[in-house]
Amino acid sequence: MCTVIIRVPEDPRRPTRVIAIRDEDPGRPWNPLGRWWPDSHPGVIGVHDVRAGGAWLAADPATSRFAVLLNRADDGTLPDDAVVSRGTLPLASVSGHSPSGSPRSRGFNLLEASPAGARVLSWDGASLRTTDLTPGTHMIAHDDLDDPQTARITAWLPVFAAADTDSDPWWTQWLRVIEQSAELAATDDRALIRDHRHIGIPTLSLLVAVASIDPDGVEVRDAVLPAPGEWGPLTFGDAPAGR
Template identity: 40%
Template structure:
């Protein structure tokens, strides 16, 4: 399941920065960030799921950023079908529509929707019974397949404090995610803490690089390659992003080998 790390600072010129790792079936086709939905809003760009047509992550300069993560609860369906969760980031960024805004319940499987604007960040959670909103106050937060910042959750219990203990990025990523990771690896090999490669993202990528020492099927691993009850899931890409007034910046890296940061990558800036 996906992992998102969020830093919120309302006083900053870039109030929200985010590091997001996408976990999905390696056999499910998808496209890197681009303006895939011109019929909804030509300014919206995001990571498109080719199979269902929705987005894992969507962004625009005007409305910020939204990313959807699967939750663990089993949501029943009367006819055995569900609306794709990929509509949620697009609705949030293209129209400003959030799940439950009109009083209706979602027709999707369970999810966490992380929503970031220049005003701050929040998580909208659907567990099959109701939609709940958790405001992410100033500081650093972590979201996976359960409650935000839950220390009992794998990955969060192992890594949230590590992210909180290092300097958080307070502006847009200038380097691609794997440039950051390679710099962090080089620092670690030299016996040094992860330094700042110039854009403030080095410390967070240092924590991410340290997490890669775990086996990709370890429950605490952030970079994953594992078989779950629902199927084979692996980390397919990494996004570093910053949201400010009237501007959202993304750096995206697609892993050639799912779950493995040592191989080749495909880089995109959006």
């Protein structure tokens, strides 16, 4: 149940801005931003899922492509032995291969961004839909883009939309919105920093990533929360070389 905020510019020469909050089982091993696929995807930077080998988030600075994955419910008819890991999707996407047809994976929302625009591909096990993002600020979680039935989107999308992303660093005001949201309990439906264990799902917010996509490349950084499901001061590392 990750959360992604994206601002698409009116002028395509201006950067697209993204903040992504990763919710995952703290016991599932992962690696922070790096080049973890030198043979299959040389030059691609991503957050590495050690167990399945794929990525939650990926970027190719050479082509200015960016993708991040969010899980969503599906119809559940695909047998377990036929499922392909969703972590293959961001890697394929930034390599120029978007999902098509009937993906052999569980349900997902896949955000793709480049200087040409941004879109969300949504798979529910029955149909694959594509939603092009209009200029402005949008949010994605476990249902549809800007879904008014998702409490955190209803609560915070207007606040993110009103916040400036031209400060230095650009993500300052958006982080302040997340900090404000953290006054809520992590179990609150409106929370952005989340804990899902009370509903039987072992995932908590672990990581925040910021990304800026423009014709010159992709700049992406990440920061780990002080503890799973707990907000605190974040330290973003330097963007991996290659922009």
